[in-house]
Amino acid sequence: MTVAHTPGGPAARSRRPSGDGRWAAILLAVPVLGLVVFYLWPLIRTAILSVSTGNPFLGYQITGFDNWVQVLTGDELPRALLNTLVYAAVVLLGVPLAMIAAVLLHQRGLRFRGLFRVLYFLPVVTMPAAVAMVWRYIYNGDFGLLNEVLATMGLPTTAWVADPRTALYAVAVVGIWMGLGTNLIILAAGLEAIPDSVTEAAMLDGAGPVRRFASITAPLLSPSVFLVSVLSVIGSLQMFDLLFVMLGRTNPALADSKTIVYLFYEEAFVRSDRPLGAVIALVTLVVTLIVTAIQFRLQRRWVHYA
Structure with missing residues (x-):
């Protein structure tokens, strides 16, 4: 068959x-x-x-680790690395600010919630160079808006981006402001994922807003906070455009405010020493991997996954 x-x-x-x-x-x-x-x-x-020497016209020849020794034993890399880590630490302060803003915008009955989110997100879609130019005028020591406001309040003024003591922190404030919109959107999505029944049960038990935030919202939102923290640190370690535009190459505060990516720009493009620039690029990669690995290691202690 x-x-x-x-x-x-x-x-x-x-x-x-x-x-x-x-x-x-x-x-x-x-x-x-x-x-x-x-x-x-x-x-x-x-x-x-x-691990090479030469130039783009005659070519490069592998010669050993002299470039690594020159960069790692020099004075510029440790200072630039410290500035980069300080900048990243200051920008991390924007995470709790975004968290507070997200919780406030998540309140029931809030009118124009979508408009507020759009306004917060505008700096994200604005060109960093344009943002830096605007803030450069705000920080101007002679006619800047910030000094005008401080003067009317009787507070001391300074040349914010020309003073080595304040230049890096002034740029970091702009970094916080620019990243607030992205952080807010991610945290708002995390808040939407928290069941209303959990919050309502806490309200029936008599928990106030502060207690609900500390015992329910913060733990359940911790995965989103962790994601925002990792993205903020990685972006901070790669910061260049704000520093380049806001300070400029002739700024007296630049020598004390260089980040590691700015140091790479100077070696690879200003001095045209691409081998040294390659070393700094790889150091940046290694530092980013180490810092990110530390964040993933520490997240086991405070991130709560449902």
């Missing part, structure tokens, strides 16, 4: 996995190729360039 195989029978189904596998390989090949071409290969080239 002969059994006819229908198009949807076992024989047809047995052939589908191989076809699906080919399509899966094709679809995966595109992102993998992009990863290799735009990330892995440049990283390998940077590593090779960091």
Whole structure:
């Protein structure tokens, strides 16, 4: 007796996995190729360039770790690294500010909630150079708006971005302001995921707003806070544009306010020493990985996943 195989029978189904596998390989090949071409290969080239000497016209030759020794034993890298970590620590203060703003905007019955969120998010979609130029005028020591307000209140004024004692912190305030919108949107999404029944149960038990925030909102929102913290630190470690525009290359405070990415810009593009710039780029990568790994290690103590 002969059994006819229908198009949807076992024989047809047995052939589908191989076809699906080919399509899966094709679809995966595109992102993998992009990863290799735009990330892995440049990283390998940077590593090779960091142990080489030469110039773009005559080429580069691998000579050893002299570039690494020069950068790691120099005076500029430790200062730039310290400035970068200080900047990142100050920008992290924007996370609790965004958390408070998100909780306030999440209140029931709040009118124009969407408008407020849009206003908070405007700095995110604004060009950093434009933001830096505006804040540079606000911080101006002669006619800046901030000094005018402080003078009318009888408070001391200063040249905020020209004083080595305040320049880095002034730039960090702008970084907090620019990142507030992104942090607010992420935290608002985290608040939306908190069940209303939990909050209502706490209200029935007599918990006030502060107690509900400390015992319910903050623990349940901790995964979103952790995500915002990681993104803020990574962005801070890569900060360059604000410092470049707000301070300028002739600013007397620049020498004491350089970040590690600004140091990379000076070596690779101003002094045209690409091998030293490659070393600084790899150091930046290593520092970012270490700081992020520390954050992931510490999150076990305070992040609560439902």
